[in-house]
Amino acid sequence: MPLIPMAPPIGILGGTFDPIHYGHLRAALEVLDHLQLAQIRFIPSRHPPHRDTPSASPGQRLLLLQQALAEQSGFVVDDRELRREGASYMADTLTSLRAELGNVPLCLLLGMDAFNDLHRWHRWREIPELAHLVVLYRPGYDLTHSEALADLVTHRRIRHPRRLGEHPAGSILFQPITQLAISATRIRELLAQGHSPRYLLPDSVLHAIQTQGLYREPR
């Protein structure tokens, strides 16, 4: 029976974005293009459950994101986690997106470091039921998944992006991207040491960081 075509998939990139940088932006652009997504929603986390409180406030991180995404069509800021009280669980975020967007395919983009940690996330087993997982290779991180994640990969891995459009959720795709060894941690360190992080992130974002006096102190 022919499959009824669904709307093009929507990408979701969650993170602390403390600050957003070219590692996020280049990866997102390549995925938007290669997977033919309708858009990518960048969703900043208010209270990331598995890590220290971000250096910049939610409002400051949102402002940096808005600066970075302003000029790229298909990139959208989604501030739903900032508007929600309590820990920012991705399972809750995907549930709210699914309720809003119906059965459109959702693709959760995860760097390899984030994917390796997935089995520690709150209600993590619900996540592949709510979205496809698109895992992005990242310098310095190999696939080291736990037994639970290995099982997930065995049963759900697909090799071709076209298959993402066939169902609303449930598959895992490992997506090669240009490897950029850029991290927000390194950018914060450079700024705290008085060095320039220029060319690791957009000039507009660096300008906003300087105007607001962010990341001057080591943590």
Ligand code: ATP
């Ligand atoms: P930090 O250094 O503070 O941990 P980060 O640079 O990892 O921050 P996050 O906002 O935590 O940035 O990342 C959001 C998502 O983007 C995660 O899934 C992460 O794996 C992915 N990501 C971040 N930087 C890169 C990169 N250079 N290449 C591929 N994926 C990346």
